[in-house]
Amino acid sequence: MMNLPLNTTDLWLLGLTALTILNLILVVVLSAQKSKLRRQLKRWQTIHETADLDAIYERTLKRVENADEVIANLTASMHALELAVRTKVSTPKVKRYNAFSDTGSDLSFSVALVDDTQTGIVLSSIYGREESRTYGKPVVNGESAYPLTDEEADVLSLAPSASGRRPVKTV
Known part of the structure; x- marks a missing residue:
């Protein structure tokens, strides 16, 4: 090259x-x-x-x-x-019971119609042989101005509350 x-x-x-x-x-x-x-x-x-x-x-x-x-x-x-x-009636809770020993079945009942703040009414119907009575007791924040029976307090304790607790107080 x-x-x-x-x-x-x-x-x-x-x-x-x-x-x-x-x-x-x-x-x-x-x-x-x-x-x-x-x-x-x-x-x-x-x-x-x-x-x-x-x-x-x-x-x-x-x-x-x-x-x-x-x-x-x-x-x-x-x-x-x-x-x-929260301020509407939650699912109603019902408790049936025998109010008197001389009646044959659980014909008496209590119903809790309350909202999430435990405000509303508890209705109770007491069934007896001779007569039946229905009562309504107002409830505010889980408390009533009227004495609650054991059955009414039980049915109110079954009702839902906003806090998850079931405050039941009788006055």
Whole structure:
């Protein structure tokens, strides 16, 4: 092989060839990126008539604000409903018993109709051979201004309370 001396023109030509190859590689890479961006733009355009991202962003913000307002309204409604449910009569509790030994079965009963704060009424029906009587005793926070019988106190203790405890107090 023969060693040829490189002159300045040859060096310039070799450098320009390397730069041309480098530019060609850059053009191919940029062309691929441009194609990818074009596909993304077409996808956006199929979602919305325009690819106006600012308008899409504004619509999205308004929808989020509306959703936040709806959530706040629903939360307030839920709290109002929870309060209303706590002050409604819970599942009535009934206790049947034999009030007198001369009657044959458990025909007397007591019913607790109270809310979660143990406020409401206890109804009792006492059945006897000659007559029957029905009584109602108001209850506030598990207490009655009237003396509760053992059966009335028992049925009130079965009724649910907000604290999970079943406060039964007779005055």
